[in-house]
Amino acid sequence: MSLFPQRVFSGVQPTGNLHLGNYLGAISRFVALQQTHDCIYCVVDLHAITVPQKPSELVANIREVTAAFIACGVDPKSHIIFNQSQVAEHAELAWIFNCVARMGWLNRMTQFKEKAGKDRENASVGLYAYPTLMAADILVYRATHVPVGEDQKQHLELARDIAQKFNNDFSESIATAGYGEAFFPLPEPLIQGPATRVMSLRDGSKKMSKSDPSDNSRINLSDDADTIAQKVRRAKTDPDVLPSETPGLAGRPEADNLVGIYAALAEGSKADVLREFGGANFSSFKGALVDLAVAKLGPIGADMRRLQADPGYIDTVLREGSVRARAIAAQNMKAVKEVIGFIS
Numbered sequence: 001m002s003l004f005p006q007r008v009f010s011g012v013q014p015t016g017n018l019h020l021g022n023y024l025g026a027i028s029r030f031v032a033l034q035q036t037h038d039c040i041y042c043v044v045d046l047h048a049i050t051v052p053q054k055p056s057e058l059v060a061n062i063r064e065v066t067a068a069f070i071a072c073g074v075d076p077k078s079h080i081i082f083n084q085s086q087v088a089e090h091a092e093l094a095w096i097f098n099c100v101a102r103m104g105w106l107n108r109m110t111q112f113k114e115k116a117g118k119d120r121e122n123a124s125v126g127l128y129a130y131p132t133l134m135a136a137d138i139l140v141y142r143a144t145h146v147p148v149g150e151d152q153k154q155h156l157e158l159a160r161d162i163a164q165k166f167n168n169d170f171s172e173s174i175a176t177a178g179y180g181e182a183f184f185p186l187p188e189p190l191i192q193g194p195a196t197r198v199m200s201l202r203d204g205s206k207k208m209s210k211s212d213p214s215d216n217s218r219i220n221l222s223d224d225a226d227t228i229a230q231k232v233r234r235a236k237t238d239p240d241v242l243p244s245e246t247p248g249l250a251g252r253p254e255a256d257n258l259v260g261i262y263a264a265l266a267e268g269s270k271a272d273v274l275r276e277f278g279g280a281n282f283s284s285f286k287g288a289l290v291d292l293a294v295a296k297l298g299p300i301g302a303d304m305r306r307l308q309a310d311p312g313y314i315d316t317v318l319r320e321g322s323v324r325a326r327a328i329a330a331q332n333m334k335a336v337k338e339v340i341g342f343i344s
């Protein structure tokens, strides 16, 4: 049992094409956690530049993610929304973590291997060190819980390893400075619900992703009702009817994915969905899914457009959030420096 006060932290990259996977796997969970926790939600712009970004698009994408947080129901007054580059302590702690993490640990990261592809020599150093910055994002607030989709699990394990190694390496100094046995909590991933890994609508073996060249592979939060309907109707399926129980989804990735999406949007379970639709063919199930998706996502898209039309408001939210985030980060960073043996 952790002795640290509970605090939630999570981040989303401003790399465009925010989609249903980001909403169901992460942002909808952010909203729910506000009822029970102090939450800090970050637009991770420093992570975005690990691959090339056009400055004009980056600005727009930072505002898009911020608008999505608010439109989905994150309250920037009761909780904190900000962009990473306005709080320099993230990068500062990341450097220290670069000196704590081991090359062998980073060499195991599957996301780097996927993103760098065959041309690894030409990937940025930032892309390689990405997970140490992610650990710093979380730990600079000494956050205890991190809502994410399934694809971030390995990065969270690395963040725990870094926290643990820091606590061990500096245990004497941590105790002398009055922080007891551990300075950092071991942050827990919260990977919950029926849609922790939403798959591409075109290929049930591939994750729904911002970078898929086919726009039909994903439902974007900015899609209008007609586009949502068209994409759902064109989604790949198999020839069978839906099973009545969840074991019947085994070996049917596309069916499993659509049922998971329906369950998450309806805030129920896959078993609930199959109780209702078992025996139905895909054309009738897809009709119901279109209605549900449009009912849930339509108002979010409309609200995002309204917010994005007022960049001044969005920038103020980010600036005010950054001031509040910085106050926490600066205090923790001061303690880290003391523990390490820096003079400040």
Ligand code: TYM
Pocket (backbone or CB within 6 Å): 009, 010, 011, 012, 013, 014, 021, 022, 023, 024, 025, 026, 027, 044, 047, 133, 134, 135, 137, 138, 146, 147, 148, 149, 150, 151, 152, 155, 195, 196, 197, 198, 199, 207, 208, 209
């Ligand atoms: P990013 O920007 O790729 O994705 C944002 C969140 O959406 C989740 N997600 C999905 N969930 C279900 N199905 C999918 N197809 C899907 N695609 C994406 C991601 O798991 C994530 O929760 N490294 C992170 C950003 C980050 C971060 C952090 C997260 C930086 N620092 C600190 C937590 C804590 C990323 O690239 O997410």
